[in-house]
Amino acid sequence: MTSTTIRAPLNPATLVDEPFVRFAVTDIDGVCRGKHLSGEKVASMLKGGGTIASALFGWDIADELYDNVSFTGFHTGYNDIGLQLDASTARQLPWDDNRWLILGEHVNADGTPLAICPRQVLKKVLKKAESMGFTPMVGVEFEWFVLKETEISLREKGFRNLQTASQGLTNYSPFRLSAEHGFVRDLFDYLPKIGIPLEALHTEAGPGNFEAAIRYGTAIEAADRAMLFKQAVREIGRRHGLINTFLAKYSTAYAGCGGHMHQSLWKDGANAFFDAKGDHGMSETMRQYVAGQLHCLPQLFALYAPFINSYKRLVDNNLAPTKPTWGIDNRNVSLRVIPGSASSLRLETRTPGADTNPYLGIAAAVASGLYGIENKLSLQAPVTGANKGAEGMERLPRTLSEATENLERSALARELLGDGFVTHFLQTRQWEVRRFNQAVTDWELQRYLELV
Incomplete structure (x- = not known):
């Protein structure tokens, strides 16, 4: 069991003379947030912690203030919450003059983990795994679209008729990939230097559609890498005149963008999923882990598909899962062994799209698997081919509204992820649904304006 990680030789005292240092956290939607602070300020925070406005969890992905969350708002005055920087995550960004970047997480006033902090939610699940003797290892794959646009051109075009970075629909095409040679070169050059080892990069099923595989690591490493990957790709892309979008469904003309998660559990230096005598090499531990994810999937679906757009990807006959199924090396299923x-x-x-908050997606997956092991859940026969054997199976949620309702009814979700987190996450998804239901879309105008 090995993984590649970065352990920068960071002494807080060395930051004092830095003009500025960056820190980053994620909000509930998985959006990277942070500040540029003086080196002296960051050195002080590494020793004694700091604070940040609770508004970080009081606004949505468009920075509109929630009017329905209990954690923070006008009723609290948007008070401060604790912020701890994790010195072990420090790295220097080669595309930003080797500027230091450090990741953080949130705590309560007494130093205990803040229940709604995504990184803390994952760490809570990992403590459970540790108590059971397991170390989860995770590797994430991302599919996304690269656009030959800028922040200005997006708005000038009203986010329509956008130019992709490559043309033609050619999977695994060196020719298409070389259309953005400088960008691709920088990804392979810069990302490993910040502890994000790329194993593969290739074109996918659409113009400008790329896919990257990030080498596995511990679950917290994998989540940190996934978050940093998306931010780094955006920053590096901007320097090449490119916009990178991890929207789950960029266009109805092409397949959606997944954020697939590869997992295994290790115990005493060995892969606990492997049993040479088991069917397909699967141990009883692995069978229970898969059964746990299947059992929890409908209840925790909103964590894997957190936005309105997420469900545009999850359609039939498009290699995106629509039922709680598993199979052996079968890309039609939700869980592929x-x-x-x-x-x-x-x-x-x-199941997860590229839009999933990696901390929450990994937390949901691992917590569900551990639940299966702890409760010794049994695993039914796998489906084969185009979901043969799943004909009578109930479909997974079709909308964010349906997934949110499932989560609200789930006592198990609160047991696995914490009452405080589930309450806040529910409120934010209910807000997201309400905002969409109030919106007037282009589709509505084109379909109804003249004729009703």
């Missing part, structure tokens, strides 16, 4: 050796056998959870 990838057979292999004692070191490579793993589970790929294919």
Whole structure:
């Protein structure tokens, strides 16, 4: 069990003379937030912590203030919350003059973890895994679209008729990929230097559609890498005149963008998922882990598909899962068991989109799997081919509204992820649904304006 990580030789005292240092956290939607602070200020925060406005969890992805969340708002005055920087995450950004970047997480006034902080939610789940003797290892894949646009041109065009970075629909095409040679070169050059080892990069099923595989690591490393990958790709892309979008469904003309998660559990230096005598090499532990994810999937679906747009990706006959299914090396299913050796056998959870908050998606997946192990859940026969064997199975939620209702009814979600987190996440998804239901879309105008 090995992984590649970065351990910068960071002494807080060395930051004092830095003109500025960056820190980053994620909000509930997985958006990277942070500040540029003086080196002296960051050095002080590394020693004694700091604070940030609770508004970080009081606004949505468009920075509109929630009017329905209990955690913060006008009723609290948007008071401060605790902020702790994790010195072990420090890295220097080669595309930003080797500026230091440090990741953070949120705490209460007494120093205990803030229940709604995404990184703390994942760490809570990992403590559970540790108590059961397991170390979860995770690798994330991202599909996304690269656009030859700028922040200005997007708005000038009203986000319509956008130019992609490459043309033509050619999977695995070196020719299409080389259309943005400088951008691709910088990804392979810069990302490993900040502890994000790329294993593969190729074109996918649409013009400007790329896919990257990030080498596996511990679950917290994988989530940090996933968050940093998306931010780094955006920043590096901007320097090449490109906009990178991880929207789950960029266009109805092309397939959606997944954020697949590869997982295994390790115990005493060995892959606990592997049993040479088991069917397809699967141990009983792995079978229970898969059964746990299947059991929890409908209840926790909103964490894997957190936005209105997420559900435009999850449609039939498009290699995106629509039912709680599992199979052996089958890309039609929600949970794909990838057979292999004692070191490579793993589970790929294919439900999350590229828009998923990686901390919350990984937390949901691991917590569900551990639930299956703890409760010794049994696993039914796998589906085969185009979901043969799942004909009578109930479909997964079709909309964010439906997924949010499932989460609201789930006592299990609160047991696995915490009451405070689930309450806040529910309120933010209910807000998201309400904002959409109040919107007038282009589709409505084109379909109804002249004729009703």
